[in-house]
Amino acid sequence: MKISGDNLAATLSRGLGPIYLVSGDEPLLVNEAADAIRARARKEGFTERDLHIVERGFDWNALLADSRAMSLFAQRKIVEIRLPTAAPGDQGASAIIELAGQPSPDNVVLIITGKMDGRVQNSKWVSAVEKSGAVIQIWPIDLPRLPAWIRERLGKHGLQADQDAALELSERVEGNLLAAHQEIEKLALLLPPGPVTLQTVLDSVADSARYDVLQLGEAAMRGKTSRALRVLEGLRGEGIDPVLVLWAVNKDLQWIARAQHLMRNGQSADSAMNAIYVWRPRQTAMRDALNRLKPSAVRGLLQDASRVDRAIKGVLRTDPWVEMEGLVARFSGVPLSRSKAA
Template sequence: MQQRFVPLYEQLRGADPASSQPIQGFWLIHSDEPLISQWIIDACRPIWQAHEQTIKRIELTSAKSWTNVITELDSLSLFGDASAIIVSGNHKPDKDTLDALARIAPDTLHHLLWQTPKQDKKSLSTKAIKLFDQLGLIIDGNIYDERMRGELLRMQARHIGVTLNADAWQMLMMHTEHNLLTAHQNLWRLSLLYPNATIDIDMLTTCLVDGAEFSVFDLSDTVLAGNTPKALQILNHLKNTDTAPSIILWALAKDARLILQIQAGKNPSNLRIWRNKISSYTNAARRSPTLTSQSWLSAIYDIDKTIKGVNDANVWRLLQQLVLSLCGTPMRSNQLTMP
């Protein structure tokens, strides 16, 4: 079954976690916008927690990684606890794995959420995607035009309690054209600066100017270039301007995964990298020692756990360590400036 993102998201957000049925079965969400996938996870999380579903994450580094997914789906603790299994990556399961998924899907107590990049018409017709369509749910999380982006942003504005007048909305859409993340960051900033106020153009202009110096995209470009001093400067700026650590992690994790795929022999032209960024990713892949880059996924997982409150580590220091590693800089204690 196929489902548009907005109706499903609103349904999940409006549900009472305690009285809702547990979320079970196989879901696939495909989108090139990291925020969309994160919003679905955030909407599911209260229901998972209400039904004591343990959240587990699995990164697909190859088709063989699906073995770990099958192991989790086949397992239940002595107390019968189910899990919410978040799977990230574009590696499709092989025939044996598809057979196992088809066997498990009808009766599973787990919730499997597979996050992939945008799937084109050809990809949507593959056996793996068809299995999720037939036995589970496929969520189209793609933004096809500015009208859809505006709909998503207005929905999020309602949820975070920020109101813009018509002129301010028009200005925000023009200033952040085609960029969902930047627009969402500005909405969060407005909600903090002007709580319970209707935002006009003057208020919005102040916010846009204050936040215009650096963005997570600047951090990504600088990390790919291996410019350690500037990368640390941008990270510090993002911290001081209250940029959510989860947003920074999304950008760094995306870069890390693409670099790892290039190091594994993938053709950058087939990895949905913008043509003008291919050389940057290729150079970063050549610059980073394989042993170092293999530690990135573990670091990303640790940061994600810290953001979710699983441990009390310093998330900004962990992000700083990841930035240094992605830049290809040997880490020294005097470089760790985050408190």
């Protein structure tokens, strides 16, 4: 069957299927859907979890063999398959069709992937999952629907937000569901159950739409120079310590350098980022940077970051914010000349 994310809880309450496919490009909602399936599976005795991240050279035959393996002492398990794109290839498609067509009573298969286009939705492997289990398509929450989504989420915590409060909160998070989720959780901790008014939001909620150090690195990695420099100027205007700003930018650069090293040794970008524990919400932006920046450019940016550090410490007789501006611009793709100060 094919169901929406909103109907997943009701579907799971009626029983657990043998195979699920969760698809979408909204990380918060995709993760929540997968969590709901795992929770139901654990409740029904599937206590182990085998995670398989599909990348270049992935052995589908080994996965099939493992899923068929029976043991007197084996526990029931969740076989989780993460696809970086909704294209498992011919071998992967055949394996998924087999998993769907010959389900094991000792396994629940959970496949997680990004948004599927019309061609993929009509593919044989997706149809096999739909026939045997469930396909859950997660759609983003657009801005007009965000206030209602916020009110519903607050309601689960016993908080009844009026229309103005929900609208204000949606504007503050700029459509970012992860930020909205964080603010909802914060309100649930701060407030007792009851009404939430516009004044409550104004008094209790930090402005999540303001510029922060993580947005700076994300904009730079995506090559959005104007956005990155606006964020940097906002940080400077808010009086943020340049040490914190440099830490955030340097962390992204270090991650990129380490990922490039692993990629030179044969790993895919996704595998490399997972291996060095890049936060999942940053992986899309970092993938853009890995595609755009050569290793030599990253080494130069790390040298620039060291120069900013010396400026902050007063070793260089130059404005650290000016040095930071040059670093951020070059990180995002604009080759500003370097200061001659020493």
